[in-house]
Amino acid sequence: MKPRDMVMSAVDHKTLPPIIKTASPELEAEIRVRVRNLFGARPLPFMRQLISAWLVITIAITLAIWLDNVWMSLIAIFLVATRQNLLGLLVHEQVHRLGSRGPYGDLLTNLFAAYPLLVLTVEGYAQVHLAHHKYFYTGKDPDYARKSGPEWSIPMSRGQFARLFLHDILGLNILRLIRSKKPYTDGVRDEFRRRHPTPQWVRPTYWIIVAGALTYSGGWAHFLLYWVLPLITVAQCLVRLGALSEHKYNVNSPELNDSTHLIELSWWERLLLPNMNFTLHHYHHMYPGLSFATLPLVHQMYKEADLVHQENILHGYGDFIRRRVLGEQHSPAAPANWPQSAPPA
Secondary structure (H helix, E strand, O other): OOHHHHHHHHOOOOOOOOOEOOOOHHHHHHHHHHHHOOOOOOHHHHHHHHHHHHHHHHHHHHHHHHHOOHHHHHHHHHHHHHHHHHHHHHHHHHHOOOOOOOOOHHHHHHHHHHHHHOOOOHHHHHHHHHHHHHOOOOOOOHHHHHOOOHHHOOOOOHHHHHHHHHHHHOOOOHHHHHHHOOOOOOOOHHHHOOOOOOOOOHHHHHHHHHHHHHHHHOOHHHHHHHHHHHHHOHHHHHHHHHHHOOEOOOOOOOOHHHHEOOEEOOHHHHHHOOOOOOOOHHHHHHOOOOOHHHHHHHHHHHHHOOOEOHHHOEEHHHHHHHHHHOOOOOOOOOOOOOOOOOOOO
């Protein structure tokens, strides 16, 4: 079955409630000028996220090995998985050339974010993700084609939702994940070649060095327990949650308002599951040239201009799961102290 046919077989034509209002031409022009002033790479926030991710990973694994008890091991596995998810989001950021536009930006991101995730490279992900942006919700959109099955169709039953995450946490979906990393861009592969691609010899050399270091230090058991295990279990739950919170995939419409969620997270959700403002995904698609660090500013800008349907903003992952994933209509009002927008990370 062709990707377009797969997509069409899964749609239910029930679009999401709109998020962004239609503005007057004058107001829209003014907003766009202000937003364009924020375009461009933000290397300092990017590096802060990268360094902090590896700092948390290092401390968590060191404590787990030192304390050598089950509870600290479980905490370490969870913390490492959250930062593995963050490394994937940093790869996404660099694919848009928002970490660094220099000749070594892709190389550094590969070495410290993509290669450690085992199946990811900046170059490979760029072919898929940039096609998703350019050919949004058409037959050439690889994300739309891949996520056309029932496991990505929302709303879904509580039982199906629980089974999906149980399979993820048990690592039962890992083979499907690996297969999904093979780029499919329906003949548009050459459109998204990188300006400064990492030489092909770097990746195997990287893993030869890592394997040698693990063998010399006797660290294979710790690597499997505190890196591979989180990556194929907890991290996959976070990847699925992130993907579901981007778009409703069973919609046959290329209009952003029809398929894209907008979620404001509470402070503790941003602390527990850092995601570089990824739940403000609507603005990322409107303005792919914006760094993750500027998305909250744009969200606030749109709210102040009364261009956001406030009633359709989702307040936290719980609200998102109730209203969108499970399709429950009732949703409590946002708490009085709920943030008006997520602060820049």
